Amino acid sequence: MALTSLILGATASIAAVQLLLLYRDLRRNIAIAKRSGFPYVLTPANVFGVFWLATFWFWSPILRSLLPASKKDGVFSELGYGPFEKMGSDVFLAVSPAKIVCFVADADVITQITTRRNDFPKPLEMYGRLDIYGKNLVSTEGSDWRMHRKMTAPSFGERNNELVFNETLHHTQSLLRLWTEKGTTSDKNLDVASDTMRWALYIISGAGFNVRVNWPHEEGEGKQKATQKPNESSVMMGSEVPAGHEMSYREALSELLHNIMWTMMGSPKLLKKSPMKVHRTVGTAVSEWGQYMDEVYEIKKEQVTSGKQSDGMDLFQALIRASGIVDEKQTIVKKSDILGNAFVLMLAGHETTANSLHFSLIYLAMHWSSQKRLQDDVSKIIQGRPIEEWKYEEDFPKLFQCMPAAVMNETLRLLQPVINIPKSTAPGRPQPFTMNGQQHTMPGGAHILLSCAVHRNPKYWPEPSNENDKKANVRDTDRFRPERWLLDKKPNADFVEIDYDDEELRGPSGEDTSSSLFKPVKGSYIPFSDGYRSCIGRRFAQVELLAAFAVIFSQYSVELAVDEFATDDEVANMDDESKEKVWRKAADKTQHLLQNKTASIITLQLRGAKIPLRLVKRGEETFKFDL
Numbered sequence: 001m002a003l004t005s006l007i008l009g010a011t012a013s014i015a016a017v018q019l020l021l022l023y024r025d026l027r028r029n030i031a032i033a034k035r036s037g038f039p040y041v042l043t044p045a046n047v048f049g050v051f052w053l054a055t056f057w058f059w060s061p062i063l064r065s066l067l068p069a070s071k072k073d074g075v076f077s078e079l080g081y082g083p084f085e086k087m088g089s090d091v092f093l094a095v096s097p098a099k100i101v102c103f104v105a106d107a108d109v110i111t112q113i114t115t116r117r118n119d120f121p122k123p124l125e126m127y128g129r130l131d132i133y134g135k136n137l138v139s140t141e142g143s144d145w146r147m148h149r150k151m152t153a154p155s156f157g158e159r160n161n162e163l164v165f166n167e168t169l170h171h172t173q174s175l176l177r178l179w180t181e182k183g184t185t186s187d188k189n190l191d192v193a194s195d196t197m198r199w200a201l202y203i204i205s206g207a208g209f210n211v212r213v214n215w216p217h218e219e220g221e222g223k224q225k226a227t228q229k230p231n232e233s234s235v236m237m238g239s240e241v242p243a244g245h246e247m248s249y250r251e252a253l254s255e256l257l258h259n260i261m262w263t264m265m266g267s268p269k270l271l272k273k274s275p276m277k278v279h280r281t282v283g284t285a286v287s288e289w290g291q292y293m294d295e296v297y298e299i300k301k302e303q304v305t306s307g308k309q310s311d312g313m314d315l316f317q318a319l320i321r322a323s324g325i326v327d328e329k330q331t332i333v334k335k336s337d338i339l340g341n342a343f344v345l346m347l348a349g350h351e352t353t354a355n356s357l358h359f360s361l362i363y364l365a366m367h368w369s370s371q372k373r374l375q376d377d378v379s380k381i382i383q384g385r386p387i388e389e390w391k392y393e394e395d396f397p398k399l400f401q402c403m404p405a406a407v408m409n410e411t412l413r414l415l416q417p418v419i420n421i422p423k424s425t426a427p428g429r430p431q432p433f434t435m436n437g438q439q440h441t442m443p444g445g446a447h448i449l450l451s452c453a454v455h456r457n458p459k460y461w462p463e464p465s466n467e468n469d470k471k472a473n474v475r476d477t478d479r480f481r482p483e484r485w486l487l488d489k490k491p492n493a494d495f496v497e498i499d500y501d502d503e504e505l506r507g508p509s510g511e512d513t514s515s516s517l518f519k520p521v522k523g524s525y526i527p528f529s530d531g532y533r534s535c536i537g538r539r540f541a542q543v544e545l546l547a548a549f550a551v552i553f554s555q556y557s558v559e560l561a562v563d564e565f566a567t568d569d570e571v572a573n574m575d576d577e578s579k580e581k582v583w584r585k586a587a588d589k590t591q592h593l594l595q596n597k598t599a600s601i602i603t604l605q606l607r608g609a610k611i612p613l614r615l616v617k618r619g620e621e622t623f624k625f626d627l
């Protein structure tokens with residue numbers, strides 16, 4: 001009894017001391033926030049800390065239920081400019097006892113932060129788990145990052161994009177075969193979210209690593225041939241589990257990437273011992289993919305040593321070559337650096353593009369006029385040529401100048417895959433910056449999030465000049481209106497390019513958008529981030545998306561599936577007015593899901609909901625309506 005009281009007493013004292021310490025830290029952070037001159041809100045925990053990320057699903061509903069109704073749509077609703085509007089400033093702070101987090105939606109401030117790499121480094125503690133296979137260019141800073149960037153940048157030069165283009169043509173045709181087969185079954189609705197994820201994975205495997213993965217629906221006799229790559233240095237992977245493995249390459253890769261958050265829980269060894277199946281599967285996937293990469297590494301190292309070139313990008317070969325690792329005495333680069341980079345390129349390069357294609361298709365299904373204009377532009381460029389005759393150098397620049405690029409840019413404006421780009425200030429090193437001509441100070445030790453809200457900040461996005469293009473009750477910045485990117489006249493101002501101190505770090509050349517399209521104010525359009533730590537795969541992703549649009553929309557249209565509201569037979573007997581009614585119900589629901597069911601763990605995705613789409617031959621559409 002006495003012992004129990006003692007334990008209870010000690011626990012209560014420790015809790016009381018902890019609470020006092022938290023209160024002290026909160027007061028200190030509030031005082032710092034006040035000195036910054038920016039508005040602030042209080043939060044119970046650092047919402048970007050590991051503790052919160054791992055347990056937010058538990059706390060969020062409890063905290064929400066405690067909030068008054070007026071605050072339920074609080075400042076952390078993830079999308080849109082609303083939070084900044086509520087705070088009355090394009091920069092505001094969220095203060096918790098552990099951290100000050102600064103949210104930024106001002107273009108000029110964003111540019112100051114992205115160009116001052118040493119003053120505003122990435123908060124590396126957020127990227128620790130990406131080191132599963134080794135250090136890499138996402139999880140490092142300073143001279144380590146320069147080494148990784150120099151090693152990877154050559155693989156992203158303009159000359160390698162042809163391979164990305166061709167690989168995308170190949171895999172998008174496989175995707176279409178899957179979707180058209182689906183059209184002949186009783187359930188005609190496409191599972192676009194998971195199919196586009198596969199699509200992106202297979203492209204990055206092929207274009208990035210020269211590993212050709214076969215689609216499950218093309219694995220049988222006869223179809224196998226269509227997916228073979230005429231390159232003997234490729235490594236072929238399918239659904240078979242080779243000797244010495246527990247999972248196929250395809251399974252290991254998708255289990256690993258789709259459940260990456262669980263790797264934060266501990267090592268693969270520990271995960272494999274967890275009572276939860278998902279943990280054990282991820283644990284196995286981590287070791288399995290590592291083992292596959294080891295094997296690919298050895299094959300590629302042998303190819304480099306024997307002077308065998310693969311015919312394109314093959315990041316692995318390029319990484320091995322750039323590292324000088326074949327002569328181990330001559331290099332400080334380790335094998336783990338190569339595997340670490342291979343992994344993050346795979347990670348960074350697949351969900352982002354997959355979601356962008358997924359969201360573009362949904363938006364186009366809701367905006368027939370834009371879809372039609374996209375199809376017309378694709379037809380003008382392609383001129384009925386068979387896909388085998390499409391050429392990267394000729395066709396990509398054209399696709400990049402008209403409606404396909406406008407659709408891509410607009411999707412990335414509204415649903416930017418990385419919704420908050422993290423930066424920081426070092427502890428004890430507050431940083432001065434200017435906003436609206438006034439000097440401010442960013443506190444030291446802060447997390448900074450360059451918010452996708454800047455994409456909807458009305459300061460930077462002109463309303464349509466034509467009154468007919470305006471929509472009552474919908475803010476123009478919240479609308480999918482790809483036509484905003486198409487210019488009537490030539491632009492007269494160019495982007496001011498960053499003055500890179502070292503061209504080798506730069507990666508892909510060229511600007512975010514074509515010079516023939518609308519040029520946003522610098523810092524106001526940052527789907528690929530900006531400055532030194534901007535996305536090295538930007539051109540890779542642009543090539544993938546535009547090539548996919550060309551393949552899909554040269555032959556097909558996408559439509560919202562309306563089965564929740566009417567059967568196919570009912571629709572077939574409807575007049576146009578009834579069709580529109582039923583379509584509007586599906587479109588309203590889609591709009592609602594996009595607003596309420598997209599959330600970000602690593603990238604923004606539709607979570608816990610599906611938006612069913614259908615593919616129909618061009619000219620055979622049922623629903624030609626606009627939201």
Ligand code: HEM
Binds near residue numbers: 348
């Ligand atoms: C629509 C597609 C994509 C979007 C929107 C996107 C966006 C971004 C953003 C916002 C960043 C900065 C992240 C940060 O600072 O934390 C980034 C970095 C990066 N991205 Fe992408 N990305 C896309 C596709 C790709 C692809 C296809 C690859 C590779 C094949 C790739 C590889 C990387 C890498 C390696 C970095 C880190 C660069 C560095 O820190 O030096 N991304 N990306």
